[in-house]
Amino acid sequence: MISLLHYASKYKKQLILGPFFKLLEAILELFLPFYMAKLIDQGISQQDTQYTIKMGIYMLLMSVIGLVCVMICQYYASIASQGFGTELRNAVMKKINQFSHHELDIFGSSTLITRSTSDINQLQLALAMLIRLVIRAPFLSIGSIMMAFYIDAKMGLIFLLTIPIFSIILFFIMKKTVPLYKKVQQKIDYLNATISENLSGVRVIRAFAKKEKEIDEFGEVSDDLATAYKNVTNLSALLSPSTILIMNLAIVSILYFGGINVNLGHLQSGQILALINYMTQMLLALVVVSNLVVIFTRAFASADRVNEILETTPTIETSQKATIYTPWKNNQLVSFNNVSFRYTEKSGDVLKHLNFTLAKNETLGIIGPTGSGKSTLIQLIPYFYAPTKGTLLVNGQDITTYETGSLRDHIAIVPQKSSLFSGTIRSNLLIGNPNATDADCLEALEMAQCSDFVDSLPKKLDAEVLAQGQNFSGGQKQRLSIARALIKKPDLLIMDDCLSALDYQTDLLIRKALKENFKETTVIIISQRVSSVKDATALLVLDEGQQVGFGSHESLLKESPIYQQIVHSQAEKEVF
Numbered sequence: 001m002i003s004l005l006h007y008a009s010k011y012k013k014q015l016i017l018g019p020f021f022k023l024l025e026a027i028l029e030l031f032l033p034f035y036m037a038k039l040i041d042q043g044i045s046q047q048d049t050q051y052t053i054k055m056g057i058y059m060l061l062m063s064v065i066g067l068v069c070v071m072i073c074q075y076y077a078s079i080a081s082q083g084f085g086t087e088l089r090n091a092v093m094k095k096i097n098q099f100s101h102h103e104l105d106i107f108g109s110s111t112l113i114t115r116s117t118s119d120i121n122q123l124q125l126a127l128a129m130l131i132r133l134v135i136r137a138p139f140l141s142i143g144s145i146m147m148a149f150y151i152d153a154k155m156g157l158i159f160l161l162t163i164p165i166f167s168i169i170l171f172f173i174m175k176k177t178v179p180l181y182k183k184v185q186q187k188i189d190y191l192n193a194t195i196s197e198n199l200s201g202v203r204v205i206r207a208f209a210k211k212e213k214e215i216d217e218f219g220e221v222s223d224d225l226a227t228a229y230k231n232v233t234n235l236s237a238l239l240s241p242s243t244i245l246i247m248n249l250a251i252v253s254i255l256y257f258g259g260i261n262v263n264l265g266h267l268q269s270g271q272i273l274a275l276i277n278y279m280t281q282m283l284l285a286l287v288v289v290s291n292l293v294v295i296f297t298r299a300f301a302s303a304d305r306v307n308e309i310l311e312t313t314p315t316i317e318t319s320q321k322a323t324i325y326t327p328w329k330n331n332q333l334v335s336f337n338n339v340s341f342r343y344t345e346k347s348g349d350v351l352k353h354l355n356f357t358l359a360k361n362e363t364l365g366i367i368g369p370t371g372s373g374k375s376t377l378i379q380l381i382p383y384f385y386a387p388t389k390g391t392l393l394v395n396g397q398d399i400t401t402y403e404t405g406s407l408r409d410h411i412a413i414v415p416q417k418s419s420l421f422s423g424t425i426r427s428n429l430l431i432g433n434p435n436a437t438d439a440d441c442l443e444a445l446e447m448a449q450c451s452d453f454v455d456s457l458p459k460k461l462d463a464e465v466l467a468q469g470q471n472f473s474g475g476q477k478q479r480l481s482i483a484r485a486l487i488k489k490p491d492l493l494i495m496d497d498c499l500s501a502l503d504y505q506t507d508l509l510i511r512k513a514l515k516e517n518f519k520e521t522t523v524i525i526i527s528q529r530v531s532s533v534k535d536a537t538a539l540l541v542l543d544e545g546q547q548v549g550f551g552s553h554e555s556l557l558k559e560s561p562i563y564q565q566i567v568h569s570q571a572e573k574e575v576f
């Protein structure tokens with residue numbers, strides 16, 4: 001948590017002045033009972049109206065100044081805590097954006113969302129409390145004891161006695177609640193993951209009529225969190241009645257011993273009232289201290305979770321010596337040299353000893369059964385993942401030596417699962433090329449075979465796209481994703497099984513448009529359909545991560561049994 005405080009360094013003024021004004025207010029609050037005692041004992045008791053009014057005015061002034069101090073402190077606390085939260089959130093988002101796909105896989109999106117929202121909110125709250133209460137509460141507790149001793153040393157002993165009793169109760173409650181609060185935070189994480197999975201898969205859940213099952217399962221997760229919350233709040237809630245019990249017992253003691261002292265003439269009734277006020281003030285301040293402990297415990301747990309993100313070193317980092325990718329230096333655009341890859345240390349190799357080369361302006365088709373590693377392979381080329389073994393050259397140079405942004409600027413990928421962003425059709429296309437004109441957009445839409453349906457929309461290029469493109473059909477989303485890649489006019493275009501979702505005619509027209517308009521572009525097409533890749537310059541056949549064939553359609557038909565099987569099975573289907 002301490003290490004995160006430098007994100008509040010811009011707010012030094014607020015961090016110093018906030019507690020300072022709160023301290024001023026606490027000093028004034030501490031003197032109020034003292035003046036009240038004087039008002040009663042020397043003003044009201046002795047019927048000295050002038051003195052009573054004077055003390056009343058002092059008390060009023062102190063209250064007004066105290067109020068102003070509180071407002072200034074709250075103002076500074078809000079500025080500093082909100083600013084700190086914003087700085088921290090920006091740093092976390094920056095870091096997440098530097099993560100390679102490997103770190104994104106490890107963390108998972110739901111915990112990244114929880115950590116950058118609710119955990120940072122917790123830290124923001126802790127900083128606001130730090131400014132507002134961390135000096136005030138201990139100051140009021142100690143100050144009240146000192147004032148009690150100042151009024152009467154023997155009565156002050158009652159104050160000293162209450163502190164260990166309160167501390168023992170606080171210690172036992174804290175000992176039980178602190179670990180429980182950590183558990184609650186983990187359960188919130190799990191609840192968020194469940195909500196996000198349910199919402200993203202809501203259509204599948206309904207299609208399989210599993211709504212009731214999902215509702216029941218969510219109910220269990222939710223009940224689990226509620227039970228954890230109940231357990232911890234039940235324990236925390238003991239603190240308040242225990243404090244009130246101690247406070248009342250202490251007040252009874254003050255009244256009892258104070259009464260004796262008043263009878264003996266050692267104390268006056270106003271002083272007894274002041275002592276009761278100090279006792280209330282001290283115990284309420286101690287309750288605030290205990291709440292602060294809870295807030296800080298939760299903040300420490302959140303700080304660990306946020307720090308985990310900030311301290312993660314991305315496996316793919318652009319080094320100082322990184323080279324800027326410059327296109328067309330080398331005839332061999334992509335070269336896999338004995339490349340193997342595994343997602344995690346423990347999992348086996350998903351790609352095994354791949355060796356092939358793709359020359360510029362050529363088209364490579366990748367085909368193979370599901371799970372054979374096709375998508376994994378193409379994710380290595382833009383350096384989303386680093387090869388585990390072997391070297392991968394792009395444009396004659398090891399990908400690990402490139403500045404990743406410049407490399408990716410020259411590559412466009414159409415992912416297997418199309419993803420559009422909320423905005424308009426134009427804003428989605430501009431992701432591919434921010435400088436594209438309307439004419440460029442229309443040309444890309446034409447090549448991706450989506451002109452007809454975009455033309456039929458009343459707002460055309462300005463037609464609204466909802467989050468994840470929900471208002472478009474699967475095929476329309478796929479074609480818009482293709483247009484977004486084409487508008488980039490990349491050196492290397494990678495299409496990850498995106499044509500299989502389209503009808504044969506559209507698939508054919510898109511490939512024809514590519515051939516005619518992207519003569520200077522190297523293309524990699526993954527497809528389950530032989531017809532989509534058979535005209536490629538070379539075909540790579542994958543099976544369980546192994547390269548089991550590489551060559552033209554004709555040569556593979558003669559040499560590769562797996563390719564023969566694939567062709568045969570598809571030819572059979574086409575008869576029916």
Ligand SMILES: Nc1ncnc2c1ncn2[C@@H]1O[C@H](COP(=O)(O)OP(=O)(O)OP(=O)(O)O)[C@@H](O)[C@H]1O
Nearest residue numbers: 105343350368369370371372373374375376377416
């Ligand atoms: N992010 C990931 N983390 C761990 N394992 C993964 C990950 N992505 C894929 N895999 C595993 O890697 C293997 C290859 O998956 P990949 O998606 O590359 O296959 P594919 O040939 O593209 O399949 P499909 O044709 O079904 O799209 C599979 O066994 C899969 O379980």
